[in-house]
Amino acid sequence: MDELLLMLNNQQIDYGIIEHSIPIHTAQEGAEYFGIHIGQTAPTLILKTEQGYCALIISGDYGRVEFDSLKDILQTQEIRLAKPKEVEQVTGSKIGSVSLVNPNIPTIIDRGLFRFPFVYGGTGVSQSTLKIQPKDIEKLNNVVGYIR
Template sequence: MDKLIAFLDQQGIDYEIIEHRQQINTAQEGADYFGIHIGQTAPTLILKTDNGFFALIISGDFGRVDFEQLKALLQVQQIKLAKPQEVEAVTGSKIGSVSLIQHHLPIIMDRELYRFDYVYGGTGFPNTTLKIRPNDLEKLVKTIAFIR
Protein backbone atom coordinates (compact mmCIF):
# COMPACT_ATOMS: atom_id res chain seq x y z
CA MET A 1 0.00 0.00 0.00
CA ASP A 2 2.87 2.36 0.81
CA LYS A 3 4.18 2.09 -2.77
CA LEU A 4 0.77 2.99 -4.20
CA ILE A 5 0.38 5.98 -1.87
CA ALA A 6 3.92 7.19 -2.61
CA PHE A 7 3.30 6.87 -6.36
CA LEU A 8 -0.01 8.76 -6.23
CA ASP A 9 1.51 11.49 -4.03
CA GLN A 10 4.52 11.80 -6.33
CA GLN A 11 2.20 12.28 -9.31
CA GLY A 12 0.22 14.99 -7.50
CA ILE A 13 -3.03 13.09 -7.97
CA ASP A 14 -6.27 13.89 -6.14
CA TYR A 15 -7.25 10.58 -4.58
CA GLU A 16 -8.49 8.92 -1.44
CA ILE A 17 -7.78 5.46 -0.03
CA ILE A 18 -10.89 4.32 1.82
CA GLU A 19 -10.58 1.53 4.38
CA HIS A 20 -13.60 -0.65 5.12
CA ARG A 21 -14.30 -3.61 7.37
CA GLN A 22 -15.99 -5.84 4.84
CA GLN A 23 -14.65 -7.23 1.59
CA ILE A 24 -16.46 -5.77 -1.42
CA ASN A 25 -16.91 -8.46 -4.07
CA THR A 26 -19.29 -6.96 -6.62
CA ALA A 27 -20.02 -3.61 -8.22
CA GLN A 28 -23.43 -3.58 -6.53
CA GLU A 29 -21.89 -4.22 -3.11
CA GLY A 30 -19.49 -1.32 -3.71
CA ALA A 31 -22.26 1.02 -4.83
CA ASP A 32 -24.36 0.12 -1.80
CA TYR A 33 -21.47 0.43 0.64
CA PHE A 34 -20.26 3.82 -0.61
CA GLY A 35 -23.71 5.19 -1.46
CA ILE A 36 -22.71 5.85 -5.08
CA HIS A 37 -24.09 5.08 -8.54
CA ILE A 38 -23.13 1.55 -9.61
CA GLY A 39 -21.44 3.06 -12.68
CA GLN A 40 -18.89 4.76 -10.40
CA THR A 41 -17.51 1.40 -9.34
CA ALA A 42 -14.59 0.45 -11.57
CA PRO A 43 -13.76 -3.26 -11.54
CA THR A 44 -10.42 -4.20 -13.07
CA LEU A 45 -10.68 -7.41 -15.08
CA ILE A 46 -7.54 -9.24 -16.19
CA LEU A 47 -7.74 -10.65 -19.70
CA LYS A 48 -5.57 -13.44 -21.06
CA THR A 49 -4.93 -13.40 -24.79
CA ASP A 50 -2.63 -15.13 -27.22
CA ASN A 51 -0.62 -11.88 -27.07
CA GLY A 52 -0.25 -11.68 -23.26
CA PHE A 53 -2.28 -10.16 -20.48
CA PHE A 54 -4.32 -6.94 -20.51
CA ALA A 55 -6.38 -5.13 -17.90
CA LEU A 56 -9.90 -3.97 -18.67
CA ILE A 57 -11.27 -1.25 -16.38
CA ILE A 58 -15.02 -1.03 -16.79
CA SER A 59 -17.86 0.91 -15.29
CA GLY A 60 -19.78 -1.20 -12.77
CA ASP A 61 -22.95 -0.92 -14.86
CA PHE A 62 -21.22 -2.20 -18.00
CA GLY A 63 -23.07 -5.49 -18.24
CA ARG A 64 -21.72 -8.37 -20.25
CA VAL A 65 -18.23 -8.02 -21.76
CA ASP A 66 -18.19 -8.56 -25.54
CA PHE A 67 -15.13 -10.73 -26.09
CA GLU A 68 -15.54 -10.64 -29.88
CA GLN A 69 -15.33 -6.83 -29.79
CA LEU A 70 -12.22 -7.05 -27.60
CA LYS A 71 -10.61 -9.59 -29.94
CA ALA A 72 -11.04 -7.18 -32.84
CA LEU A 73 -9.89 -4.18 -30.79
CA LEU A 74 -6.73 -5.93 -29.57
CA GLN A 75 -6.19 -7.85 -32.81
CA VAL A 76 -5.88 -11.21 -31.06
CA GLN A 77 -7.22 -14.65 -31.90
CA GLN A 78 -8.07 -15.77 -28.37
CA ILE A 79 -9.24 -13.86 -25.31
CA LYS A 80 -10.77 -14.87 -22.00
CA LEU A 81 -10.84 -13.81 -18.39
CA ALA A 82 -7.67 -14.85 -16.60
CA LYS A 83 -8.06 -17.62 -14.01
CA PRO A 84 -7.77 -16.58 -10.34
CA GLN A 85 -4.24 -17.98 -10.01
CA GLU A 86 -3.19 -16.15 -13.21
CA VAL A 87 -4.66 -12.89 -11.91
CA GLU A 88 -2.67 -13.26 -8.72
CA ALA A 89 0.53 -14.16 -10.60
CA VAL A 90 0.19 -11.16 -12.96
CA THR A 91 -1.04 -8.52 -10.49
CA GLY A 92 0.09 -9.76 -7.08
CA SER A 93 -3.54 -9.43 -5.91
CA LYS A 94 -6.48 -11.74 -5.53
CA ILE A 95 -9.64 -11.27 -7.61
CA GLY A 96 -11.75 -8.63 -5.90
CA SER A 97 -8.74 -6.58 -4.82
CA VAL A 98 -6.97 -5.99 -8.16
CA SER A 99 -5.60 -2.46 -8.28
CA LEU A 100 -6.79 0.10 -10.79
CA ILE A 101 -3.14 1.12 -11.11
CA GLN A 102 -1.41 -1.53 -13.23
CA HIS A 103 1.96 -0.20 -14.40
CA HIS A 104 3.05 -3.26 -16.35
CA LEU A 105 -0.17 -4.14 -18.16
CA PRO A 106 -1.72 -2.46 -21.20
CA ILE A 107 -5.09 -1.02 -20.18
CA ILE A 108 -8.43 -0.84 -21.98
CA MET A 109 -10.72 1.73 -20.36
CA ASP A 110 -14.48 2.10 -20.52
CA ARG A 111 -15.38 5.63 -21.69
CA GLU A 112 -18.49 5.51 -19.49
CA LEU A 113 -16.26 6.01 -16.43
CA TYR A 114 -15.82 9.63 -17.54
CA ARG A 115 -19.48 10.34 -16.67
CA PHE A 116 -18.36 10.69 -13.06
CA ASP A 117 -16.04 13.04 -11.19
CA TYR A 118 -14.64 10.08 -9.24
CA VAL A 119 -14.59 6.31 -9.65
CA TYR A 120 -13.95 3.66 -7.02
CA GLY A 121 -11.79 0.59 -7.55
CA GLY A 122 -9.22 -1.76 -6.13
CA THR A 123 -5.92 -0.87 -4.50
CA GLY A 124 -4.37 -4.32 -4.66
CA PHE A 125 -5.17 -4.87 -0.98
CA PRO A 126 -8.34 -6.32 0.56
CA ASN A 127 -10.68 -4.00 2.46
CA THR A 128 -9.39 -0.83 0.82
CA THR A 129 -10.74 1.12 -2.13
CA LEU A 130 -9.15 3.80 -4.31
CA LYS A 131 -11.27 6.85 -5.12
CA ILE A 132 -9.77 8.65 -8.13
CA ARG A 133 -10.73 10.87 -11.07
CA PRO A 134 -11.02 8.90 -14.34
CA ASN A 135 -8.78 11.42 -16.16
CA ASP A 136 -6.05 10.95 -13.55
CA LEU A 137 -6.39 7.18 -13.75
CA GLU A 138 -5.92 7.32 -17.52
CA LYS A 139 -2.72 9.36 -17.09
CA LEU A 140 -1.23 6.92 -14.57
CA VAL A 141 -1.59 3.72 -16.56
CA LYS A 142 -0.65 2.55 -20.04
CA THR A 143 -4.03 3.10 -21.69
CA ILE A 144 -3.97 1.57 -25.16
CA ALA A 145 -7.64 1.53 -26.10
CA PHE A 146 -11.18 2.48 -25.12
CA ILE A 147 -14.48 0.68 -25.29
CA ARG A 148 -17.96 2.22 -25.64
Protein backbone atom coordinates (compact mmCIF):
# COMPACT_ATOMS: atom_id res chain seq x y z
CA MET A 1 0.00 0.00 0.00
CA ASP A 2 3.03 2.30 0.31
CA GLU A 3 3.17 2.75 -3.48
CA LEU A 4 -0.53 3.64 -3.53
CA LEU A 5 -0.15 6.23 -0.76
CA LEU A 6 2.90 7.73 -2.45
CA MET A 7 1.01 8.08 -5.73
CA LEU A 8 -2.10 9.56 -4.05
CA ASN A 9 -0.02 12.09 -2.12
CA ASN A 10 2.24 13.02 -5.07
CA GLN A 11 -0.82 13.69 -7.24
CA GLN A 12 -2.49 15.63 -4.38
CA ILE A 13 -5.56 13.40 -4.47
CA ASP A 14 -8.38 13.90 -1.95
CA TYR A 15 -8.78 10.42 -0.47
CA GLY A 16 -9.33 8.41 2.68
CA ILE A 17 -8.06 5.01 3.76
CA ILE A 18 -10.57 3.26 5.99
CA GLU A 19 -9.32 0.32 8.07
CA HIS A 20 -11.92 -2.24 9.14
CA SER A 21 -11.78 -5.28 11.37
CA ILE A 22 -13.85 -7.52 9.10
CA PRO A 23 -13.15 -8.48 5.51
CA ILE A 24 -15.64 -7.16 2.95
CA HIS A 25 -16.29 -9.65 0.16
CA THR A 26 -19.22 -8.20 -1.79
CA ALA A 27 -20.60 -4.84 -2.90
CA GLN A 28 -23.62 -5.45 -0.67
CA GLU A 29 -21.40 -6.06 2.39
CA GLY A 30 -19.44 -2.89 1.60
CA ALA A 31 -22.56 -0.78 1.19
CA GLU A 32 -23.96 -2.03 4.50
CA TYR A 33 -20.68 -1.63 6.38
CA PHE A 34 -20.04 1.94 5.19
CA GLY A 35 -23.72 2.99 5.11
CA ILE A 36 -23.51 4.00 1.45
CA HIS A 37 -25.45 3.35 -1.76
CA ILE A 38 -24.40 0.03 -3.31
CA GLY A 39 -23.46 1.95 -6.48
CA GLN A 40 -20.71 3.72 -4.51
CA THR A 41 -18.85 0.45 -4.04
CA ALA A 42 -16.28 0.00 -6.79
CA PRO A 43 -14.92 -3.52 -7.16
CA THR A 44 -11.91 -3.97 -9.44
CA LEU A 45 -12.12 -7.11 -11.57
CA ILE A 46 -9.09 -8.45 -13.41
CA LEU A 47 -9.78 -9.87 -16.85
CA LYS A 48 -7.59 -11.98 -19.09
CA THR A 49 -7.53 -11.69 -22.87
CA GLU A 50 -5.22 -13.22 -25.44
CA GLN A 51 -3.37 -9.86 -25.36
CA GLY A 52 -2.83 -9.89 -21.59
CA TYR A 53 -4.60 -8.61 -18.51
CA CYS A 54 -6.83 -5.61 -17.94
CA ALA A 55 -8.83 -4.18 -15.06
CA LEU A 56 -12.53 -3.43 -15.00
CA ILE A 57 -13.72 -1.04 -12.30
CA ILE A 58 -17.49 -1.23 -11.99
CA SER A 59 -20.17 0.29 -9.83
CA GLY A 60 -21.51 -2.19 -7.27
CA ASP A 61 -24.98 -1.91 -8.81
CA TYR A 62 -23.85 -2.59 -12.39
CA GLY A 63 -25.29 -6.08 -12.56
CA ARG A 64 -23.94 -8.79 -14.79
CA VAL A 65 -20.97 -7.86 -16.96
CA GLU A 66 -21.44 -8.66 -20.64
CA PHE A 67 -18.06 -9.83 -21.86
CA ASP A 68 -19.02 -9.40 -25.53
CA SER A 69 -19.23 -5.62 -25.11
CA LEU A 70 -15.77 -5.64 -23.51
CA LYS A 71 -14.36 -7.54 -26.50
CA ASP A 72 -15.20 -4.56 -28.72
CA ILE A 73 -13.59 -2.03 -26.35
CA LEU A 74 -10.42 -4.11 -26.02
CA GLN A 75 -10.35 -5.28 -29.66
CA THR A 76 -9.95 -8.86 -28.49
CA GLN A 77 -11.45 -12.23 -29.38
CA GLU A 78 -11.34 -13.95 -25.98
CA ILE A 79 -11.99 -12.55 -22.54
CA ARG A 80 -12.63 -14.10 -19.14
CA LEU A 81 -12.22 -13.33 -15.47
CA ALA A 82 -8.66 -13.95 -14.32
CA LYS A 83 -8.19 -16.88 -11.95
CA PRO A 84 -7.30 -16.09 -8.31
CA LYS A 85 -3.62 -17.03 -8.86
CA GLU A 86 -3.46 -14.83 -11.97
CA VAL A 87 -4.99 -11.88 -10.08
CA GLU A 88 -2.29 -12.21 -7.40
CA GLN A 89 0.49 -12.46 -10.01
CA VAL A 90 -0.74 -9.37 -11.88
CA THR A 91 -1.73 -7.13 -8.95
CA GLY A 92 0.05 -8.56 -5.91
CA SER A 93 -3.38 -8.71 -4.20
CA LYS A 94 -6.00 -11.31 -3.53
CA ILE A 95 -9.43 -11.15 -5.19
CA GLY A 96 -11.57 -8.76 -3.17
CA SER A 97 -8.63 -6.52 -2.22
CA VAL A 98 -7.45 -5.43 -5.68
CA SER A 99 -6.60 -1.72 -5.67
CA LEU A 100 -8.66 0.86 -7.53
CA VAL A 101 -5.32 2.21 -8.77
CA ASN A 102 -3.31 0.00 -11.14
CA PRO A 103 -1.53 2.35 -13.55
CA ASN A 104 0.36 -0.49 -15.26
CA ILE A 105 -2.80 -2.36 -16.27
CA PRO A 106 -5.13 -1.17 -19.08
CA THR A 107 -8.38 -0.22 -17.32
CA ILE A 108 -12.05 0.05 -18.28
CA ILE A 109 -14.23 2.22 -16.05
CA ASP A 110 -17.98 2.09 -15.48
CA ARG A 111 -19.38 5.59 -16.13
CA GLY A 112 -21.98 4.81 -13.44
CA LEU A 113 -19.34 5.59 -10.80
CA PHE A 114 -19.37 9.26 -11.81
CA ARG A 115 -22.86 9.67 -10.26
CA PHE A 116 -21.21 9.85 -6.84
CA PRO A 117 -18.81 12.36 -5.26
CA PHE A 118 -16.81 9.49 -3.72
CA VAL A 119 -16.63 5.73 -4.29
CA TYR A 120 -15.12 2.98 -2.17
CA GLY A 121 -12.87 0.15 -3.33
CA GLY A 122 -9.72 -1.85 -2.78
CA THR A 123 -6.32 -0.64 -1.64
CA GLY A 124 -4.49 -3.87 -2.46
CA VAL A 125 -4.54 -4.82 1.23
CA SER A 126 -7.26 -6.86 2.93
CA GLN A 127 -9.40 -5.04 5.49
CA SER A 128 -8.66 -1.55 4.21
CA THR A 129 -10.74 0.47 1.77
CA LEU A 130 -9.93 3.47 -0.41
CA LYS A 131 -12.45 6.33 -0.52
CA ILE A 132 -11.74 8.38 -3.65
CA GLN A 133 -13.42 10.56 -6.28
CA PRO A 134 -14.18 8.78 -9.57
CA LYS A 135 -12.34 11.46 -11.58
CA ASP A 136 -9.19 10.58 -9.62
CA ILE A 137 -9.57 6.86 -10.40
CA GLU A 138 -9.69 7.95 -14.04
CA LYS A 139 -6.63 10.21 -13.60
CA LEU A 140 -4.45 7.58 -11.87
CA ASN A 141 -5.17 4.61 -14.15
CA ASN A 142 -4.35 3.77 -17.76
CA VAL A 143 -7.95 4.08 -18.99
CA VAL A 144 -8.58 2.39 -22.34
CA GLY A 145 -12.38 2.53 -22.38
CA TYR A 146 -15.70 2.92 -20.64
CA ILE A 147 -18.84 0.90 -20.13
CA ARG A 148 -22.36 2.28 -19.65
